[in-house]
Amino acid sequence: MVPERAVILAAGLGTRMGRKPKGLVRVAGREILYRTIRLLQENGVKKFIVVTNERYAPLYQEFIERHGFDAEIIINPEPEKGNGHSLHLAKEKVSGKFALTMSDHVYSRDFIERAVRGRGLIADREPRWVDIGEATKVQVKDEKVWKIGKRLKEWDAIDTGFFVLDDEIFKVTEILENEKNGDYSLSEVMERAKVSVTFVDGLGWTDVDTPEEIKRARRMLVRTAVKGTGDGFVSRHLNRRISTRVSELLVEKVTPNQMTVVTFLLGIISALTTLVSLPLAGILYQLSSILDGIDGELARAQLRTSKLGGYVDSILDRYVDGSFLALLAYATINEPIWYFVALLALLGSVMVSYSTERFRGAFCRDAYKEVPALRKLPGKRDERVFLTMLFLLYQIAASIKALFLTLAVLTNFRVALTLYFVVKKVSHPKTI
Amino acid sequence: MVPERAVILAAGLGTRMGRKPKGLVRVAGREILYRTIRLLQENGVKKFIVVTNERYAPLYQEFIERHGFDAEIIINPEPEKGNGHSLHLAKEKVSGKFALTMSDHVYSRDFIERAVRGRGLIADREPRWVDIGEATKVQVKDEKVWKIGKRLKEWDAIDTGFFVLDDEIFKVTEILENEKNGDYSLSEVMERAKVSVTFVDGLGWTDVDTPEEIKRARRMLVRTAVKGTGDGFVSRHLNRRISTRVSELLVEKVTPNQMTVVTFLLGIISALTTLVSLPLAGILYQLSSILDGIDGELARAQLRTSKLGGYVDSILDRYVDGSFLALLAYATINEPIWYFVALLALLGSVMVSYSTERFRGAFCRDAYKEVPALRKLPGKRDERVFLTMLFLLYQIAASIKALFLTLAVLTNFRVALTLYFVVKKVSHPKTI
Numbered sequence: 001m002v003p004e005r006a007v008i009l010a011a012g013l014g015t016r017m018g019r020k021p022k023g024l025v026r027v028a029g030r031e032i033l034y035r036t037i038r039l040l041q042e043n044g045v046k047k048f049i050v051v052t053n054e055r056y057a058p059l060y061q062e063f064i065e066r067h068g069f070d071a072e073i074i075i076n077p078e079p080e081k082g083n084g085h086s087l088h089l090a091k092e093k094v095s096g097k098f099a100l101t102m103s104d105h106v107y108s109r110d111f112i113e114r115a116v117r118g119r120g121l122i123a124d125r126e127p128r129w130v131d132i133g134e135a136t137k138v139q140v141k142d143e144k145v146w147k148i149g150k151r152l153k154e155w156d157a158i159d160t161g162f163f164v165l166d167d168e169i170f171k172v173t174e175i176l177e178n179e180k181n182g183d184y185s186l187s188e189v190m191e192r193a194k195v196s197v198t199f200v201d202g203l204g205w206t207d208v209d210t211p212e213e214i215k216r217a218r219r220m221l222v223r224t225a226v227k228g229t230g231d232g233f234v235s236r237h238l239n240r241r242i243s244t245r246v247s248e249l250l251v252e253k254v255t256p257n258q259m260t261v262v263t264f265l266l267g268i269i270s271a272l273t274t275l276v277s278l279p280l281a282g283i284l285y286q287l288s289s290i291l292d293g294i295d296g297e298l299a300r301a302q303l304r305t306s307k308l309g310g311y312v313d314s315i316l317d318r319y320v321d322g323s324f325l326a327l328l329a330y331a332t333i334n335e336p337i338w339y340f341v342a343l344l345a346l347l348g349s350v351m352v353s354y355s356t357e358r359f360r361g362a363f364c365r366d367a368y369k370e371v372p373a374l375r376k377l378p379g380k381r382d383e384r385v386f387l388t389m390l391f392l393l394y395q396i397a398a399s400i401k402a403l404f405l406t407l408a409v410l411t412n413f414r415v416a417l418t419l420y421f422v423v424k425k426v427s428h429p430k431t432i
Numbered sequence: 433m434v435p436e437r438a439v440i441l442a443a444g445l446g447t448r449m450g451r452k453p454k455g456l457v458r459v460a461g462r463e464i465l466y467r468t469i470r471l472l473q474e475n476g477v478k479k480f481i482v483v484t485n486e487r488y489a490p491l492y493q494e495f496i497e498r499h500g501f502d503a504e505i506i507i508n509p510e511p512e513k514g515n516g517h518s519l520h521l522a523k524e525k526v527s528g529k530f531a532l533t534m535s536d537h538v539y540s541r542d543f544i545e546r547a548v549r550g551r552g553l554i555a556d557r558e559p560r561w562v563d564i565g566e567a568t569k570v571q572v573k574d575e576k577v578w579k580i581g582k583r584l585k586e587w588d589a590i591d592t593g594f595f596v597l598d599d600e601i602f603k604v605t606e607i608l609e610n611e612k613n614g615d616y617s618l619s620e621v622m623e624r625a626k627v628s629v630t631f632v633d634g635l636g637w638t639d640v641d642t643p644e645e646i647k648r649a650r651r652m653l654v655r656t657a658v659k660g661t662g663d664g665f666v667s668r669h670l671n672r673r674i675s676t677r678v679s680e681l682l683v684e685k686v687t688p689n690q691m692t693v694v695t696f697l698l699g700i701i702s703a704l705t706t707l708v709s710l711p712l713a714g715i716l717y718q719l720s721s722i723l724d725g726i727d728g729e730l731a732r733a734q735l736r737t738s739k740l741g742g743y744v745d746s747i748l749d750r751y752v753d754g755s756f757l758a759l760l761a762y763a764t765i766n767e768p769i770w771y772f773v774a775l776l777a778l779l780g781s782v783m784v785s786y787s788t789e790r791f792r793g794a795f796c797r798d799a800y801k802e803v804p805a806l807r808k809l810p811g812k813r814d815e816r817v818f819l820t821m822l823f824l825l826y827q828i829a830a831s832i833k834a835l836f837l838t839l840a841v842l843t844n845f846r847v848a849l850t851l852y853f854v855v856k857k858v859s860h861p862k863t864i
Contacts, residue, residue: 307794307795307858308794308854308855308858308859310794311790311791311794311795311854311858312851312855314790315783315786315787315790315847315851318779318783318786319779319783322775322776322779322783323779325775326772326775326776326779327772329768329771329772329775330768330769330771330772330775333768333771334768336761336762336765336766336771337762339761339762339765339768339771339774340758340759340761340762342771342775343754343757343758343761343762343774343775343778344754344758346775346778346779347750347751347754347755347758347778347782350779350782350783350786351747351750351751351754351782353786354747354750354782354785354786354789355747357786357789357790357793358743358746358747358789358793359743359793360792360793360794361789361790361791361792361793362739362740362742362743362792363739363743364796415747419744419747422740422743423740423744426739426740426743427740
């Protein structure tokens with residue numbers, strides 16, 4: 001299904017970005033070419049052909065060796081001519097189906113996953129991250145390219161710079177080589193060949209031509225890096241809005257692990273603050289909850305996700321919650337019965353996470369995907385933390401007790417419902 | 433590697449077990465033939481040929497249809513003759529490699545897993561569950577059968593009734609058909625063919641000829657059904673010794689799910705008992721910890737293991753521990769600082785399990801297998817429960833506090849070590 005090889009055009013002498021080849025410009029901590037190759041590899045592409053010019057070749061060679069990619073460099077001695085010629089030079093290196101893409105385009109994981117399974121020119125009818133004025137437009141007729149160009153008045157979709165082609169395409173480049181004396185654009189090739197069009201709409205991709213556009217690409221990568229499943233109401237409507245903005249600022253400088261440590265420390269500090277000031281503790285706790293999304297966002301945007309990172313983060317989160325509730329109880333409660341309620345609140349808080357994570361342990365699958373009913377249950381961490389802050393901002397003795405009672409009921413009720421939905425779902429063995 | 437077909441000899445008219453064919457006798461809640469077929473299926477065998485007599489054929493047919501097995505029945509019209517002839521009748525149904533086994537032999541999961549990957553006659557040099565006097569002995573020479581028979585004075589191993597053969601064997605049965613007029617035993621076939629011998633020593637298997645031997649087979653199945661990984665010191669030396677004996681008594685009557693419910697209820701009752709009598713609560717808690725192994729033992733012995741069962745059991749265990757500690761704290765503690773310690777003890781207790789289960793969630797692998805260092809860490813549930821009982825039997829106010837302090841330190845220290853070992857192990861990416 002998926003092509004085994006990919007051709008990447010990297011011969012263009014862009015000048016607006018300094019002397020560095022565009023494919024080696026870093027966005028969110030990774031070279032553009034690194035992103036494209038890594039994501040294509042994840043989707044089954046094995047071998048890469050990079051067409052570049054004489055000046056850039058040594059730089060790309062060093063890059064390829066440093067990362068150990070299975071990639072080969074082809075030199076286009078006349079990079080000033082149209083990029084159709086660069087494609088033509090890859091002719092001997094591919095056969096059958098292959099992917100074709102540009103070194104100055106930045107793609108999200110979702111986009112590559114869909115695009116590589118498409119056919120012909122991959123076009124976007126709802127481009128979110130590109131400057132339409134500068135973009136290459138496509139007119140489509142009978143699911144094939146009809147017209148293509150930057151200055152089309154009427155158009156159906158935007159050219160994403162990503163193609164899944166067949167080696168038949170070289171019959172067309174052969175003709176254009178003779179007709180145009182080697183100077184013709186990729187758009188001319190596609191128009192002449194009337195390649196198929198596959199629409200992949202609204203996903204993350206953009207091209208990078210200026211420093212401004214790098215910022216846009218970075219934003220695109222961070223925004224499309226939000227995981228989502230497992231996010232509660234507060235996370236969707238408040239925490240993520242802030243955390244993605246912070247991630248944009250940090251994504252070039254901070255690693256996910258560093259962020260995990262900072263978030264953990266802030267969480268523990270917020271717990272200790274309960275001994276000093278309850279409103280402040282509540283605010284710090286909510287702040288740590290906002291920051292808690294950032295390590296994951298950074299990891300996904302930087303292509304640095306790791307199972308170990310998720311594991312450690314998840315255990316530290318439980319200790320922040322546990323310490324916060326334990327110290328809050330110590331600071332505010334005096335009667336055994338309310339301590340009992342606090343103990344149940346702490347138990348329930350950990351068990352909410354335990355009951356979803358243990359599901360993945362048993363079935364090797366995501367609980368939220370397999371049992372969608374769980375998504376709607378209240379009592380996720382972001383909601384509990386926010387609730388805690390609200391109670392602490394209006395603290396009177398009774399309200400802290402009310403908080404513990406609310407948490408004890410909410411969390412343990414949620415766990416009971418989780419058990420109910422899981423048993424209901426999994427008892428029908430065909431579904432899992 | 434593994435044979436695709438298996439021949440099962442079920443023509444013998446055993447009379448000591450009543451009128452029922454032996455393959456349909458239930459041991460630990462499952463027909464002997466069901467066990468053999470299910471376990472062979474799990475190991476890749478796809479199709480089964482059951483050789484039986486005219487009287488038993490309808491019963492086996494009903495059994496096969498009820499379970500939806502891909503099995504075919506061949507009738508041996510002269511079952512009173514030696515069982516070599518039964519094998520010969522399967523000649524047209526197999527080609528190449530095939531497994532051969534007996535309907536009156538009960539095998540453990542471990543045994544089948546090993547045996548089906550062996551070659552020739554599978555023999556046991558350390559038989560644990562058979563009556564040597566009655567067993568078929570094998571003399572081995574150059575890794576092949578030399579002599580075989582029940583009355584051999586000198587022998588190297590016991591015939592397990594399990595074979596992995598090649599269709600070459602039918603050349604030998606052909607000769608014996610003529611020579612002996614169709615009346616010859618399997619042992620004669622093996623001796624004549626000088627088949628290879630594979631030793632699979634000391635694992636669970638036995639044959640069943642009398643009601644007494646059914647009891648032995650049941651014991652074998654329960655004893656070999658202990659999972660082991662995750663068992664702490666107390667479990668290995670005390671709990672399992674009792675629980676397997678109870679499982680033997682219950683395995684024909686009680687389902688794993690029923691046992692899970694009973695164990696949970698006893699755990700909750702033990703927690704409530706802290707409000708009345710601490711020593712009694714401690715004893716009941718330890719009792720529930722012993723019973724806690726039984727649902728798993730029953731499930732494995734009855735071939736009824738389910739991921740859902742493990743999931744539910746694991747969540748209920750956490751609630752038993754949580755309730756016990758919460759109620760114990762409520763019943764015995766008065767000072768905030770000791771409540772704080774109790775909160776940490778409760779947090780740590782849940783986190784011990786969380787930190788191992790979350791590992792499986794992240795990596796889809798067993799933490800104890802991947803990070804063997806974890807096996808030696810103290811603080812597993814069986815140890816904590818036993819410790820709790822000891823403290824409660826000698827209760828003075830201080831000792832309950834000492835218990836909470838011990839648990840708080842022990843559990844959270846264990847979680848910290850778990851994190852350390854996991855990070856150390858997984859950071860070397862090649863190992864996982």
